[in-house]
Amino acid sequence: MRETELSPASARFAASPYARFLGLRIELADETVTGVLPFAPHLIGNVVLPALHGGVVGAFLELTALAQLAQLAPGVSARTVDVTVDYLRSSRAVDSFARAEVLRLGRRVANVRAIAWQGDERRPVATLRGHFLLGRGTP
Amino acid sequence: MTDESPESPGSLMARGTPQSLALGVTIGEGDGGGSMRAPFRADLVGDPALGGLADGVVYTLLDQACGAAVGVAVKARAEMQGRELAMGAMATLDFRIDYVRPARAGADVTARAECLKIDGEVAFIRGAAFETDPDDPIAIVQAAFMISSALVGR
Numbered sequence: 001m002r003e004t005e006l007s008p009a010s011a012r013f014a015a016s017p018y019a020r021f022l023g024l025r026i027e028l029a030d031e032t033v034t035g036v037l038p039f040a041p042h043l044i045g046n047v048v049l050p051a052l053h054g055g056v057v058g059a060f061l062e063l064t065a066l067a068q069l070a071q072l073a074p075g076v077s078a079r080t081v082d083v084t085v086d087y088l089r090s091s092r093a094v095d096s097f098a099r100a101e102v103l104r105l106g107r108r109v110a111n112v113r114a115i116a117w118q119g120d121e122r123r124p125v126a127t128l129r130g131h132f133l134l135g136r137g138t139p
Numbered sequence: 140m141t142d143e144s145p146e147s148p149g150s151l152m153a154r155g156t157p158q159s160l161a162l163g164v165t166i167g168e169g170d171g172g173g174s175m176r177a178p179f180r181a182d183l184v185g186d187p188a189l190g191g192l193a194d195g196v197v198y199t200l201l202d203q204a205c206g207a208a209v210g211v212a213v214k215a216r217a218e219m220q221g222r223e224l225a226m227g228a229m230a231t232l233d234f235r236i237d238y239v240r241p242a243r244a245g246a247d248v249t250a251r252a253e254c255l256k257i258d259g260e261v262a263f264i265r266g267a268a269f270e271t272d273p274d275d276p277i278a279i280v281q282a283a284f285m286i287s288s289a290l291v292g293r
Contacts, residue, residue, distance in 0.1 A: 015186075015187050016184070016185055016186060016187070016193070017181060017182045017183060017184045017185075017187070017193075018182075018183050018184060018185045018192075018193030018195055018196060019185075020182070021161075021182055021183055022195070041157055042157050042158060042160075042161035043157070043158055043161075044156065044157040044158060045156045045157075045158050045159075045203075046156070046228075047156070047157065048228070049228075052158075053156060053158035053159075053199060053202070053203075054199075054202045054230075054231040054234065055158065055195070055198050055199025055200070055201070055202040055203065056158055056195075056199060058195075058198050058199075058202065058234060058236075059193070059194065059195025059196075059198050059199060060195075062194060062195065062198070063195065079238070079241075080194055080238050081237070081238060082235065082236060082237040082238065083235070083236055084233065084234070084235040084236075085231075085233070085234045085235075086232070086233055087230065087231045087232060087233070087234070090230060
């Protein structure tokens with residue numbers, strides 16, 4: 001695939017080995033990014049329930065937030081400063097979805113919130129609030 | 140506390156989760172289980188331009204270490220109360236991570252966590268991830284876990 005065919009959001013993780021390890025997929029409708037994390041057995045953190053690993057859910061939210069930032073501000077690099085994740089219910093062994101909202105895109109910092117859900121978008125499994133450091137014009 | 144059992148909560152958690160196995164996580168040295176190590180692997184790099192383990196690996200390692208630290212605290216508490224450690228579940232309620240700097244290229248990452256307090260069914264934990272020097276952290280964490288009353292003991 002030629003690079004010009006990738007959206008900024010998809011291009012953000014096209015070269016990331018870790019995104020591939022998770023199986024992360026980025027979907028785009030208009031300018032809204034949806035992160036898709038297809039279920040895979042290696043994502044499990046609790047074999048009894050079973051449930052996805054909390055770290056996987058947190059990373060998924062963070063990557064979706066970064067993808068939405070890339071889509072909104074192409075050419076601007078973003079590095080995570082901090083994220084706070086609330087776990088609302090356990091994430092079952094099924095596909096997960098996430099969407100992020102950039103609350104403020106400043107010159108140096110972006111404030112973003114994101115939610116992850118599984119079957120029903122109105123029943124989120126986890127939410128994220130985070131700060132991202134922006135770099136303009138530098139690689 | 141001494142940790143004579145090979146089935147310490149930490150080793151159970153490290154061995155027990157498919158995700159930590161997939162990451163190649165091992166128990167760190169020198170404490171009762173709240174310490175974990177993720178060996179460097181090229182397929183777990185976040186940004187090839189930086190070359191270090193991904194934020195998500197550091198996050199997951201710290202989450203795992205926090206869970207293990209709660210396991211250690213719960214076990215110590217059961218011993219102090221002179222009762223058998225019951226089976227029970229724990230779940231992350233809230234997890235805040237500060238990424239102080241990116242992980243260094245090609246380096247293993249160690250996470251260490253400590254359970255500060257168990258109050259009712261809530262455990263409060265803090266932790267940090269680093270390569271070799273705990274005073275030069277990659278990330279620091281503050282978290283709260285819910286633990287089932289069977290684990291807490293009354």
